């Protein structure tokens with residue numbers, strides 16, 4: 001299957017994304033990185049979906065931390081895109097599953113991207129002081145805000161893609177947390193959204 005390319009990025013970045021997609025297909029037969037059903041549409045369902053998250057990040061990102069990275073969405077895609085636009089940025093991928101961590105390290109090496117993979121549970125980590133924090137398909141918004149409270153720097157921004165129930169999740173989270181919210185409609189699903197959140201504190 002031939003992959004597509006992302007517009008507005010360099011040939012080198014698209015080549016890195018192709019290397020990633022190839023590794024993901026290869027490893028997915030042994031460890032479950034993405035659902036088999038979504039593999040045929042890897043580019044739209046996962047790569048474009050992650051790239052749009054990266055494109056919402058502030059330009060001057062210094063430290064991006066991705067929680068529950070799994071097969072690398074959106075963390076690996078962010079690492080690949082930042083390699084072109086912000087090569088000095090630090091990338092941290094947190095994933096508790098050792099085999100997935102081995103995959104993530106392989107991808108970073110093969111795509112020649114700089115990043116740190118932490119094989120640990122998020123709850124066990126000291127504060128990461130990230131200025132961008134992302135997490136896709138990891139937990140409900142209230143739990144994610146608990147992670148943001150702990151791991152985001154004071155002026156940092158969290159980018160949390162959410163499905164069609166995002167409004168209910170926001171309402172529920174507002175009973176526990178104060179936060180500033182910007183909503184971007186997902187390019188891959190008009191009913192879904194990417195929540196851009198800052199100023200997190202407990203109610």
Ligand SMILES: C[S@@+](CC[C@H](N)C(=O)[O-])C[C@H]1O[C@@H](n2cnc3c(N)ncnc32)[C@H](O)[C@@H]1O
Pocket residue numbers: 033034067068069070071072073074094095096097100120121122123135136137138
């Ligand atoms: C549903 S997968 C989503 C993976 C990826 N973000 C994506 O969108 O494809 C959730 C991942 O988070 C990891 N995970 C779940 N709870 C975690 C925790 N408390 N600490 C670290 N990793 C965790 C799981 O091992 C799994 O790989």
